[in-house]
Amino acid sequence: MTTDPHAYEAHLSTDAAEREAAYRLRYALYVERQKLFVDEADHERRTLSDAIDEHAALFVVTHQGEVVGTARLHWGGEGRFDAETRELFDIERFTDLIEESDIALGSRLLVHPDHRRGPVATLLQMTMLEHVVEQGTELVVADCEPHLVNVWSRLGHRPYGLAEHPQNGTLVRLALPIGDDRHPRAIGSPLAPVFERWTRPRMTARRLSARLARSNQVVSEAQDSQAFWASVEETLSLDRLAALLGQLDVDELDALLGNSHALSCAPESVLIRKGHSSRTLYVLLTGSLEVWDEGRRVAVVREPGAVVGEVALFSGNERMSDVLTGSEGARVLALSERNLDALIRAQGAGAAKFLLMLTRSLSTKLHERRASPEQQ
CATH class of the missing domain: 3.40.630.30 (Gcn5-related N-acetyltransferase (GNAT))
Structure with missing residues (x-):
């Protein structure tokens, strides 16, 4: 090349x-x-x-x-x-x-x-x-x-x-x-x-x-920083979000979410499609997300600050499950690999905290899925 x-x-x-x-x-x-x-x-x-x-x-x-x-x-x-x-x-x-x-x-x-x-x-x-x-x-x-x-x-x-x-x-x-x-x-x-x-x-x-x-369905930090941060804070306080994403401080949260997007998604929207090669990482602000595999709902995510899509981000492989918004829709943040790269370059300690949070979150999800997969 x-x-x-x-x-x-x-x-x-x-x-x-x-x-x-x-x-x-x-x-x-x-x-x-x-x-x-x-x-x-x-x-x-x-x-x-x-x-x-x-x-x-x-x-x-x-x-x-x-x-x-x-x-x-x-x-x-x-x-x-x-x-x-x-x-x-x-x-x-x-x-x-x-x-x-x-x-x-x-x-x-x-x-x-x-x-x-x-x-x-x-x-x-x-x-x-x-x-x-x-x-x-x-x-x-x-x-x-x-x-x-x-x-x-x-x-x-x-x-x-x-x-x-x-x-x-x-x-x-x-x-x-x-x-x-x-x-x-x-x-x-x-x-x-x-x-x-x-x-x-x-x-x-x-x-x-x-x-x-x-x-206003898509608010981009890079295009309108003031509107972006206001749209996040109206659903979840920035202090609370920073804590949920690994006890980040203000500068670390700013480095992570710079150039990210807030999306307002209708009910039953497909954020992640199984088998796709996309790398978007989603952070739930409000509403709910459902994880489906082979026609079976295996998890429901309702906790603000919860992250989905980290497996493909880490592995570089295809998506393993479908992720849809719940019956009430959802507001999410969409982050890319560039967001993580920016955090690593600008705030190394913040990157370590965020990655540790992702690792713990992933471990918990795997344990919960093996222990009690939801049958629906």
Whole structure:
């Protein structure tokens, strides 16, 4: 893997062989690695494609002739957004301001594991953005797992709620108003120069941005620190939370939760899907969580400050169980490996206390599950 962007080429692909290579990359990462879309894949050709690909714009990044990254865009209008898509991305939130044909949906963005620390994802985003600017598209919507929100936010995407995906569980909706160049410039997005090429009136994009700012299902510490900490404290005092997470002091709690997210989840939302390779760690603030395995509920988590998802974080392996919110929903904090890395770098003693708490919590869970598994 190289971090030199000149070693890669990103472009809109019209070549049949190249598109086939992109579908093979999807198969390798979605079907083989994550066990997703198994019923939709072509197992003989080892490819993954669907009807959307027939009219979507497919983008690829190549390295030494090999496709190492891919993503696609497809536009609304002419009935191309089906009922599931309209609900997942809350398309009606925007259609009083713009036509569906002015909305593009980004999906199936993948990067080969050997190239994930390089510039591939940003090159894909840059090339896709250049295309939608040329097309005059007003808005791009997409989604991501909670632990990736900061990655997308640094490029200019705005979280605007949560979506319940039938295979991936709870995802964060993202929106990118193409004509609003102020936000990307203010955050120092590497994509800012592309936004400045927009030649149409910018008022619609600014109305879209104002609407996105009113979303409160996802509150990110990096985007609005004051609102984030207020949203945490209204459900659980910071002193209590710090104590529950390993007797942390104020600076240690700040280092741990910097760049994390507070999520307000509807009842029976899937936070963790068994077999997935996500690494998000969740801290319960209020409500309840249920752990399910093979159709059986094995645990109910109600204690504020309780942590779920630590096994995959430690092991790097696939998720072992499904975790859903309870009948009353839940408010949780979503942390990534970067949160733990930041705590280790800034507050070594705090990291030791937090890791000790996680280890004790995991040991207790294993003991309780073996002693009295709940039968439901």
